[in-house]
Amino acid sequence: MKDVAAEAGVDTSLVSRLLNADQTLSVRPETEERVMAAVRRLAYRPNTAARTLKTARTMALGMVIPDLSNVIYAEIARGAGDRAAAAGYVLLISGAAAEVRTEILEDRVDGLLYAVATAQSVPDLDVPGAPPAILINRRGPASSPSVVVDDRAGVALATRYLLSLEHRRIAHVAGPQDVDTARRRRRGYVDAMTAAGLDVPAELTVESTFDEEGGAASTAALLRVTPRPTAIVAANSNAAVGAMAAVREAGLSVPQDVSVVGLHDIPHASYLNPALTTVRMPLAEMGGRAVDLLLGMIAGDPGGAVMVTTPPELIVRASCGPPAGR
Amino acid sequence: MKDVAAEAGVDTSLVSRLLNADQTLSVRPETEERVMAAVRRLAYRPNTAARTLKTARTMALGMVIPDLSNVIYAEIARGAGDRAAAAGYVLLISGAAAEVRTEILEDRVDGLLYAVATAQSVPDLDVPGAPPAILINRRGPASSPSVVVDDRAGVALATRYLLSLEHRRIAHVAGPQDVDTARRRRRGYVDAMTAAGLDVPAELTVESTFDEEGGAASTAALLRVTPRPTAIVAANSNAAVGAMAAVREAGLSVPQDVSVVGLHDIPHASYLNPALTTVRMPLAEMGGRAVDLLLGMIAGDPGGAVMVTTPPELIVRASCGPPAGR
DNA sequence: GGTCACCACTCATACGATTGACCATCGTAT
DNA sequence: ATACGATGGTCAATCGTATGAGTGGTGACC
Numbered sequence: 099m100k101d102v103a104a105e106a107g108v109d110t111s112l113v114s115r116l117l118n119a120d121q122t123l124s125v126r127p128e129t130e131e132r133v134m135a136a137v138r139r140l141a142y143r144p145n146t147a148a149r150t151l152k153t154a155r156t157m158a159l160g161m162v163i164p165d166l167s168n169v170i171y172a173e174i175a176r177g178a179g180d181r182a183a184a185a186g187y188v189l190l191i192s193g194a195a196a197e198v199r200t201e202i203l204e205d206r207v208d209g210l211l212y213a214v215a216t217a218q219s220v221p222d223l224d225v226p227g228a229p230p231a232i233l234i235n236r237r238g239p240a241s242s243p244s245v246v247v248d249d250r251a252g253v254a255l256a257t258r259y260l261l262s263l264e265h266r267r268i269a270h271v272a273g274p275q276d277v278d279t280a281r282r283r284r285r286g287y288v289d290a291m292t293a294a295g296l297d298v299p300a301e302l303t304v305e306s307t308f309d310e311e312g313g314a315a316s317t318a319a320l321l322r323v324t325p326r327p328t329a330i331v332a333a334n335s336n337a338a339v340g341a342m343a344a345v346r347e348a349g350l351s352v353p354q355d356v357s358v359v360g361l362h363d364i365p366h367a368s369y370l371n372p373a374l375t376t377v378r379m380p381l382a383e384m385g386g387r388a389v390d391l392l393l394g395m396i397a398g399d400p401g402g403a404v405m406v407t408t409p410p411e412l413i414v415r416a417s418c419g420p421p422a423g424r
Numbered sequence: 425m426k427d428v429a430a431e432a433g434v435d436t437s438l439v440s441r442l443l444n445a446d447q448t449l450s451v452r453p454e455t456e457e458r459v460m461a462a463v464r465r466l467a468y469r470p471n472t473a474a475r476t477l478k479t480a481r482t483m484a485l486g487m488v489i490p491d492l493s494n495v496i497y498a499e500i501a502r503g504a505g506d507r508a509a510a511a512g513y514v515l516l517i518s519g520a521a522a523e524v525r526t527e528i529l530e531d532r533v534d535g536l537l538y539a540v541a542t543a544q545s546v547p548d549l550d551v552p553g554a555p556p557a558i559l560i561n562r563r564g565p566a567s568s569p570s571v572v573v574d575d576r577a578g579v580a581l582a583t584r585y586l587l588s589l590e591h592r593r594i595a596h597v598a599g600p601q602d603v604d605t606a607r608r609r610r611r612g613y614v615d616a617m618t619a620a621g622l623d624v625p626a627e628l629t630v631e632s633t634f635d636e637e638g639g640a641a642s643t644a645a646l647l648r649v650t651p652r653p654t655a656i657v658a659a660n661s662n663a664a665v666g667a668m669a670a671v672r673e674a675g676l677s678v679p680q681d682v683s684v685v686g687l688h689d690i691p692h693a694s695y696l697n698p699a700l701t702t703v704r705m706p707l708a709e710m711g712g713r714a715v716d717l718l719l720g721m722i723a724g725d726p727g728g729a730v731m732v733t734t735p736p737e738l739i740v741r742a743s744c745g746p747p748a749g750r
Numbered sequence: 751g752g753t754c755a756c757c758a759c760t761c762a763t764a765c766g767a768t769t770g771a772c773c774a775t776c777g778t779a780t
Numbered sequence: 781a782t783a784c785g786a787t788g789g790t791c792a793a794t795c796g797t798a799t800g801a802g803t804g805g806t807g808a809c810c
Contacts, residue, residue: 148796
């Protein structure tokens with residue numbers, strides 16, 4: 099900036115105010131043009147570290163995604179990244195959860211988004227020296243700030259679809275019940291079942307992890323129940339993929355013997371065999387809302403627990419059909 | 425730091441040297457202990473921006489992944505992140521390729537890793553003011569620094585496997601041929617075919633994109649060729665997923681009518697129907713080597729084109745079998 | 751003709767660390 | 781008694797930007 103100022107024959111403070119569009123500044127057009135010309139000629143770009151040091155703001159947000167191989171975070175991150183960019187922030191993603199790295203992230207960003215779905219320990223939000231942080235796709239203890247989608251409605255929609263196909267023995271491959279997201283999904287299943295006047299036998303709900311392996315194992319167990327369930331609503335689509343594999347493994351077929359529906363419309367879904375019927379959740383919007391909330395907190399708002407209520411959407415493909423007897 | 429120094433009754437410079445383990449410093453054990461106690465009591469953590477401003481080093485590396493939903497980048501990023509952490513660096517991932525965001529990233533990191541697989545324009549490495557940058561999983565023009573795996577050997581391995589099953593009419597769903605990675609994969613296919621004494625009819629190679637949709641479309645075209653190919657080696661596993669879908673779409677089955685093998689062992693592979701036979705490439709190692717190369721360049725090395733030659737590994741599952749007539 | 755309000759800028763300090771240069775004290779060898 | 785090299789620190793400048801507080805000049809107004 100010193101070079102630019104010298105080149106334009108002005109003080110650095112003028113350059114600074116000009117570049118930051120200081121409202122209280124009045125400057126002659128010709129001077130402004132001279133400065134801008136110097137900026138261009140020298141290809142000047144402000145030094146982020148110096149600016150951050152002075153203003154105590156990094157203009158960056160951090161997003162912690164322990165499991166980068168879970169594709170739903172790609173969509174959440176897309177929504178978050180776009181919204182952040184619109185507000186003049188960069189979104190920096192960290193693939194690792196290790197606390198040490200989070201600490202290193204903390205003073206490079208003005209706020210943190212934790213995208214942690216599994217049952218790992220909830221990060222400590224509201225640490226004294228640390229920037230504001232919120233949970234995404236998950237709720238924490240008490241009133242810690244968070245943004246989620248309406249998982250309950252999503253799973254209820256999936257379940258109602260199976261009910262509309264005249265299934266009655268519908269099982270649920272539930273997620274880990276120490277995670278609030280998984281509990282809300284289970285509640286959606288129970289809601290839809292009881293609303294249809296059915297009771298919900300305990301043996302038709304199995305707790306599982308959120309991955310293919312868990313979905314497969316739980317489904318294998320469910321298939322040994324008699325009478326056998328005719329349909330399965332899985333807590334997420336990875337588990338649904340595992341569920342379909344387990345059905346085949348048992349010598350049965352989807353959807354003739356067992357229908358399967360998954361939550362989250364992953365890119366692979368339509369290429370599976372059979373193509374997986376899913377419920378699409380507003381994930382990108384959740385990412386965007388999370389950024390909104392976080393920016394608010396950076397500005398001093400208290401920050402609460404937000405739920406994105408954009409209605410889930412059923413994507414009908416080939417993995418569901420009427421139950422065998424019909 | 426000023427507070428710590430005051431608390432311990434020493435100068436800030438002593439605190440700084442102590443925390444940075446300055447070798448030229450000699451200090452009384454009791455003084456050191458007093459300083460460290462103050463550091464702990466005040467929960468002091470150095471200010472990254474100030475340190476960066478002074479030292480002109482951020483101790484962070486950036487990785488640009490335009491397509492976060494492609495799971496192979498998760499493994500590459502894992503390898504890169506671990507290696508970076510071991511060297512005391514943080515790995516910051518950016519999901520967007522937009523040049524503007526890259527520029528914003530540039531002065532927050534000491535070096536950049538570009539993980540761009542598709543045919544989009546090659547980023548300008550070696551920009552004057554910018555930190556060193558390298559391509560990952562792709563080569564650029566001339567001798568721009570890059571790290572790749574031995575794609576040629578990987579596809580050759582896949583092709584040889586099909587040959588060993590006595591396939592002769594083996595088709596190749598190739599990636600976009602303006603991307604060097606896709607060209608090297610095609611060469612691996614040609615290598616294996618000619619080494620087996622077969623010629624490589626032009627109509628059995630179709631150029632495609634790296635995604636399911638492209639794989640499906642190309643495969644549909646291949647299945648109309650007469651005589652029909654009995655096996656397909658796909659340029660990557662997403663395309664292979666599309667290929668399997670297209671085979672079913674044509675009323676044929678995998679592997680009875682057509683065998684399919686994919687490159688990269690994606691997590692879903694073993695849960696597909698049929699489970700997809702793949703070739704596992706050393707992706708995490710590639711990420712690690714990329715960080716090594718980049719750190720070298722940051723230290724002043726010239727940086728060349730590296731190929732990770734760790735042998736690819738064939739993961740046999742259920743998507744390949746002997747050709748129909750056998 | 752003096753005061754006042756702009757206008758168009760400049761001055762100087764601070765942000766929080768790092769680091770080369772310097773300094774006081776002390777034991778020891780000559 | 782003096783010089784000398786360690787030992788155990790301190791001083792002060794600097795990194796690049798932001799910003800509150802000036803400052804000289806000009807025109808308007810009474």
